[in-house]
Every structure is written in structure tokens, then in C-alpha cells.
Amino acid sequence: MLLYSFATIYTCYLAFKSLSHGPTWNALFWLINLFAAINTVAKSFMLDSRGKQLYHFSIFKAEVFLLGRMIYNILLMNVISFITLFFFLMLLGNPVQDLPSFIIVMILGSTCFGAILTLVSSMASKTKGNLGIMAVLSFPMLLPSLMTIIKASKNALDGLDPSVSYAYWLILIMLNIVVAALGFLLFPYLWRD
Amino acid sequence: MMKISWWKWLSVALVLYTIIMGFTMKVPALPILHETIRNLYFHVTMWFAMILILLGSVVYSIRFLYSGNILFDIKASETANVGIILGLLGIATGAVWAKSTWGAWWANDAKLNGAAVTLLFYFAYLILRNSIEDVEKRGRISAVYNIFSYVMLIVFLMILPRMTDSLHPGNGGNPGFGGYDLDSTMKVVFYPAIIGWTLFGCWMADLRIRLTKLKLLQENILENGKS
Numbered sequence: 428m429l430l431y432s433f434a435t436i437y438t439c440y441l442a443f444k445s446l447s448h449g450p451t452w453n454a455l456f457w458l459i460n461l462f463a464a465i466n467t468v469a470k471s472f473m474l475d476s477r478g479k480q481l482y483h484f485s486i487f488k489a490e491v492f493l494l495g496r497m498i499y500n501i502l503l504m505n506v507i508s509f510i511t512l513f514f515f516l517m518l519l520g521n522p523v524q525d526l527p528s529f530i531i532v533m534i535l536g537s538t539c540f541g542a543i544l545t546l547v548s549s550m551a552s553k554t555k556g557n558l559g560i561m562a563v564l565s566f567p568m569l570l571p572s573l574m575t576i577i578k579a580s581k582n583a584l585d586g587l588d589p590s591v592s593y594a595y596w597l598i599l600i601m602l603n604i605v606v607a608a609l610g611f612l613l614f615p616y617l618w619r620d
Numbered sequence: 621m622m623k624i625s626w627w628k629w630l631s632v633a634l635v636l637y638t639i640i641m642g643f644t645m646k647v648p649a650l651p652i653l654h655e656t657i658r659n660l661y662f663h664v665t666m667w668f669a670m671i672l673i674l675l676g677s678v679v680y681s682i683r684f685l686y687s688g689n690i691l692f693d694i695k696a697s698e699t700a701n702v703g704i705i706l707g708l709l710g711i712a713t714g715a716v717w718a719k720s721t722w723g724a725w726w727a728n729d730a731k732l733n734g735a736a737v738t739l740l741f742y743f744a745y746l747i748l749r750n751s752i753e754d755v756e757k758r759g760r761i762s763a764v765y766n767i768f769s770y771v772m773l774i775v776f777l778m779i780l781p782r783m784t785d786s787l788h789p790g791n792g793g794n795p796g797f798g799g800y801d802l803d804s805t806m807k808v809v810f811y812p813a814i815i816g817w818t819l820f821g822c823w824m825a826d827l828r829i830r831l832t833k834l835k836l837l838q839e840n841i842l843e844n845g846k847s
Binding site for chain 2: 568
């Protein structure tokens with residue numbers, strides 16, 4: 428996974444040399460993060476063998492299992508986004524003027540990605556054409572959060588006062604809560620086979 | 621001869637009423653909008669009908685999750701299909717309206733993006749349904765996705781556009797069309813139109829549900845008499 432994001436960023440580095448144009452830097456950063464997220468989290472349910480699934484099913488309650496997977500994926504996403512950020516700053520230059528708010532947006536955003544993709548992955552693992560379905564199902568879910576994230580992080584990039592983007596942060600937190608709540612209500616139905 | 625329920629007659633009457641009155645009745649004369657204000661009877665009411673019909677679809681999905689009765693799954697998916705058709709019509713009528721008032725078919729706008737994302741959700745729902753063979757499993761997973769889609773639809777069509785700037789009437793500080801309708805003459809057509817399109821959509825869904833039921837009976841997936 429690390430290699431994946433590093434390879435992508437290095438390719439970008441070779442293609443662009445240095446990116447001083449803020450919006451492009453921002454969009455590229457989030458796209459790489461997004462694809463890394465889809466590739467990583469998609470595996471979370473798909474790699475489970477049938478026997479392992481049954482074993483989990485017999486010893487865990489659905490909610491506990493979902494919570495575990497969600498926390499793990501959220502942490503994983505956060506780690507990946509920090510590493511991506513590190514490589515970005517190192518290779519492509521640093522147009523970010525307000526790094527603390529950028530990092531806050533990044534944490535909220537990766538949490539969003541992690542939570543949404545955990546659920547989508549559990550749905551997609553039940554179908555046949557796994558990875559394709561994963562992309563189809565997750566894109567509409569991720570698009571709105573992605574738009575919000577890009578707007579909020581653009582504000583941070585331009586060094587605007589954080590109070591300008593409080594509304595966006597709020598939207599991201601709300602999205603997280605909605606997704607988590609729906610997940611807990613509905614996951615028991617997804618799980619039993 | 622087959623008996624046709626009263627509400628089907630009512631839907632035909634209301635839709636005809638909407639079309640005839642919608643094109644002929646006097647509307648408030650306003651700058652920029654001019655006659656395009658008549659789109660209120662079609663675009664807005666179709667989206668209202670879509671939201672109502674998709675709500676019905678979600679209710680069926682929830683009932684399916686509780687009962688496990690395949691019939692509810694059929695109802696949920698067919699009502700969602702009708703909702704998608706109404707949504708596409710709504711986008712088309714909206715684009716025509718936007719062309720003559722904003723000067724472009726499409727704009728990068730919170731409300732419009734929300735509408736596009738919503739339709740993507742429901743297309744994904746259709747693809748999801750096609751990719752699972754087992755009827756019972758398909759029902760459960762698509763029901764969950766359907767509930768998700770609807771919650772997101774409410775968020776993206778009702779909540780987000782109101783929080784950010786939007787060109788669309790009724791959002792981001794713009795007055796809705798109710799604000800232009802000074803003497804409430806438009807309401808005479810507006811409300812019947814919503815009911816008319818909704819009932820018409822229900823009729824379409826009803827036909828599709830019966831068709832699917834017959835197909836499943838033929839394949840012996842649905843037991844006879846269980847409805």
C-alpha cells in the first residue's frame with residue numbers, strides 16, 4: 428500500500444517536477460488519496476475466506492465486528508494520508524499556507540473515506556464482480572465528501588482564516604455521523620448469509 | 621373488461637389537467653423568467669413526485685428487511701425504477717429551463733451536482749441488483765443500499781444546497797418560485813400536478829410489479845398465492 432502511494436506520487440513528481448499551482452496540487456493529492464483508499468479498504472472484506480467469515484460470524488456481534496473494521500480502516504486511512512502528505516511535501520513542494528487546518532481537513536476526510544468504504548466493501552464483497560462494483564458503489568457515496576474536502580482544503584491551502592471553512596468541517600463531521608449511524612442500523616442485515 | 625381503479629383515472633385526469641392548464645393558464649409576467657415559469661408545473665412537480673416515489677421504495681426496502689418477503693423487494697426495485705425515470709425527466713426539463721434563463725444547459729452548482737450524484741446513486745443501485753444472483757441476498761443488500769441512497773438524496777437535495785451558494789431557485793438565498801407567485805394562481809395547478817405525477821408513477825410501478833411477479837411465478841421463485 429505504501430509502495431502504491433509512493434509509486435503514484437513519484438510518477439507525478441516525474442511528470443510535473445514541481446507543482447506550484449495550488450488547486451492542481453490539492454486535486455492531485457485528494458485523487459491519489461481516494462484511489463489509495465479504494466484499493467486498500469476494498470480488500471477489507473473481500474479477502475476474507477468463507478471459513479473465516481463464518482468464524483467471525485459465530486464469535487462477534489455484527490455491530491462489534493463493524494466497529495472494529497471501521498476503526499481499523501479509519502486509522503489505516505489516516506496513516507496513509509499522512510504518508511501521502513509527507514511525500515507530497517517532500518517531492519512536489521509545499522503550497523499549503525495553513526498546515527494545521529489542512530491536517531484537520533485531512534483527518535476528517537480520511538475518516539470519512541474509511542467509514543464509507545468499509546460499508547461499501549462489505550456490500551461489494553457479496554457480489555461477483557468485486558472491484559468494479561466497489562468503484563461503482565463507492566463513487567457516488569464519496570463524491571460529495573470529496574467535493575467538500577477539496578473546497579475546505581483549498582481554503583487551508585490559500586491560508587484563509589479557519590472560520591471560513593467551519594461549515595465544511597461541520598458537513599464532514601455530519602457525513603461521518605450519518606454514515607456510521609446507518610452502518611450500525613443496517614450492517615446486521617448485510618452480514619448474515 | 622378489466623376494472624381500472626379510481627386512482628388511475630384520477631392520475632390521468634390530473635396529468636391532463638396539468639398539461640392543459642399548465643400551458644394555457646395565465647402566469648405572472650416576470651422579467652427573465654417570462655413563460656419559463658410554467659416549468660414549475662413540470663420540473664418541480666416531477667422532482668417532488670420522484671422524492672415521494674423513492675420514499676415509497678425505501679419503505680418497501682425497510683419492510684423487506686423486516687419480513688424477508690420477496691414481494692417487498694420487487695416493489696422496492698420497481699418503484700425505484702420509476703423514480704429514476706422521473707428523475708431523468710426532471711433533469712431534462714431542468715436543463716431546458718436553465719438554457720433559457722441561465723444561458724447554459726448545465727452549471728457547476730451545488731443543487732445540480734447533488735441531483736447528478738443522486739442519479740448516480742440509483743444507477744449504482746441498478747448495477748448492484750444485476751450483479752447478485754441469489755434472490756434473497758440481492759434483496760437484502762440492495763435494500764440496504766437503497767436506504768443509504770435515500771438518506772444521501774435528502775442530504776444532497778435538501779440540506780447541502782441550502783448551506784452553500786446555489787443558482788437554483790429556493791436555495792442559497794434565492795427565493796423559491798412560491799415567492800414569484802404573488803396571487804397564488806399557480807398553486808391551483810402546482811398541487812394537483814404533484815399528485816398527478818405521483819399517481820401516474822405509482823401506476824407505472826404497479827404495472828412493472830405485476831409483470832415481474834408473473835415472471836417470478838413462471839420461474840417458480842415466487843410461490844403461488846403469496847402476495
